[in-house]
Amino acid sequence: MNKTKSLIFESAIKTFSESGYRGATMDDIASNAGLAKGTLYYNFASKEEIFNFIVEEGLQILQNQVIEVQYMDMEPIQKLIKICRIQLTFLYGYTNFFKVVMSQLWGTENRQTELREKIRKYINEIEINIKAAMENGQIEKGDTELIAFQFFGSLCSSAIYESIHIEEISLENIIDSTIRFTLKGLGIHIEVAN
Structure with missing residues (x-):
């Protein structure tokens, strides 16, 4: 797993565990990972894909x-x-x-x-x-x-x-x-x- 995907992995786990699947947003995942939203969408098309x-x-x-x-x-x-x-x-x-x-x-x-x-x-x-x-x-x-x-x-x-x-x-x-x-x-x- 490359560095960006590793950041997304850790951020998504944190975001989903704190906010639940429904409450989590792509903005939250990008923010927690310290990434631009565009970088997140470059790697994943949707929240479900990240999940x-x-x-x-x-x-x-x-x-x-x-x-x-x-x-x-x-x-x-x-x-x-x-x-x-x-x-x-x-x-x-x-x-x-x-x-x-x-x-x-x-x-x-x-x-x-x-x-x-x-x-x-x-x-x-x-x-x-x-x-x-x-x-x-x-x-x-x-x-x-x-x-x-x-x-x-x-x-x-x-x-x-x-x-x-x-x-x-x-x-x-x-x-x-x-x-x-x-x-x-x-x-x-x-x-x-x-």
Whole structure:
């Protein structure tokens, strides 16, 4: 991503998280990025195009890290633990991005439908490891797609906890606690180690 698009990416996330999709304007995004409005329109034709850009770029960062895990030589449960750690670290590192994504998950507009498809694509990566763990007998048989969505949801709920918590919290404690809780829901009782 070039410098201008990087500025737009950061500015759009900030603007959408503070003003919501409907309240955000191209003027606000350009101003927050320190760019002329013409520069913004040179790169993006509309607010929706910018929204789709930030979602695509943000989720690609997360998905690339998870895909790397798929190629690691380790048991499916260990991969799920790594995915937990990656997703939680990402959600805490990009809190405003998470707010933007969560605010647009529901609805029938194109950007919302496309966002759900992108989230589904990411969750499919989680499902791969759940299926493998079931095949290895490490997780009880069940609906792998539903379990993958539940797995994803339990991790997202920790990010919501962090976003409404006022005092300083330990990211490592939250990650370890969430991993234990999530794995326990899958019937797996293990000690979590970095």
